[in-house]
Amino acid sequence: MNMGSIIREKRKALGLTLQAVGDAFGITRSAVASWERGDTRPDQDRLPALARLLKTSTAYLLTGEKQHDRAGFYVPFVAAMAAAEDVDLPNPTEDEFSMVPQLDVSAACGDGKFVDHVVVKGGLAFKRSSLRDFGVPEHAARIIYASGGSMSPNIQDGCVVLLNTADRAPKEGKVYAICTPDGGLVLKRLIWDYHPSMGAQTWIMRSDNPDKIAHPDKILPPDDRTMIVGRAVWNDNRL
Known part of the structure; x- marks a missing residue:
């Protein structure tokens, strides 16, 4: 699942509107819709706050994986990096x-x-x-x-x-x-x-x-x- 799909899924599960998410970051609802379509993506420094708003983790936004990968193994590196808001976060899709x-x-x-x-x-x-x-x-x-x-x-x-x-x-x-x-x-x-x-x-x-x-x-x-x-x-x- 890509980041846009995750944002849409979490937002709807919480009953949040596009406008509500946009207001939280001082942007328009259309900018949030653009995130969800995958045309653009949030700035990296906004990801921790976005994760908190959507009641998820930065690691999940970035990778689509929860604390355990599909094989059932814990992914400590990603989780640790996600917890450190002042550290550059891994960007698995930076080439895109x-x-x-x-x-x-x-x-x-x-x-x-x-x-x-x-x-x-x-x-x-x-x-x-x-x-x-x-x-x-x-x-x-x-x-x-x-x-x-x-x-x-x-x-x-x-x-x-x-x-x-x-x-x-x-x-x-x-x-x-x-x-x-x-x-x-x-x-x-x-x-x-x-x-x-x-x-x-x-x-x-x-x-x-x-x-x-x-x-x-x-x-x-x-x-x-x-x-x-x-x-x-x-x-x-x-x-």
Whole structure:
């Protein structure tokens, strides 16, 4: 049994909702659902607390084995390591996962200039096979947390968004993280269309939210301080 299946099984057995688990860690219910599907996995430093919440052991989350293996022998090494929260835990599937850094959105876009090395501690573990499926090179993968409702219903406030920072050339209808001179880092869908203020075809930043009074179309600023950071490729669903 993999970690996602274990989390789902234990959560349901305890009558916990996805939201309840998310609230315990300050993350969204969709992030917990992503753990359970196996698309991502919890940060290693969260595993002891997650095990306590689910009334199980860190060793069981990691290996799917209880105190005794299938042959009936005690596994002291795994159990001892699981009990030591301040010790690096064994990661039997580390070859399957890549830790994707999380961008510090507030620091990443000073004056519209993207600072790629500004990240918060840690990140989110993604399956390497998923990154390949999304066409995202590991070195170019970054995550951010969406803020606000401008891209609702497709990207909800607080959702994890996976970016491919190697894919910065505008493509019709795709969603990009964009540093703008006045808006900081924004997630917008790029549309090639006529705009009356330009009197010509141009790239337009469009919100998915149907309320166009609150979220009007804007021209992608033709400014050297504007920079496409990367294409958004996933936020619980492929974008």
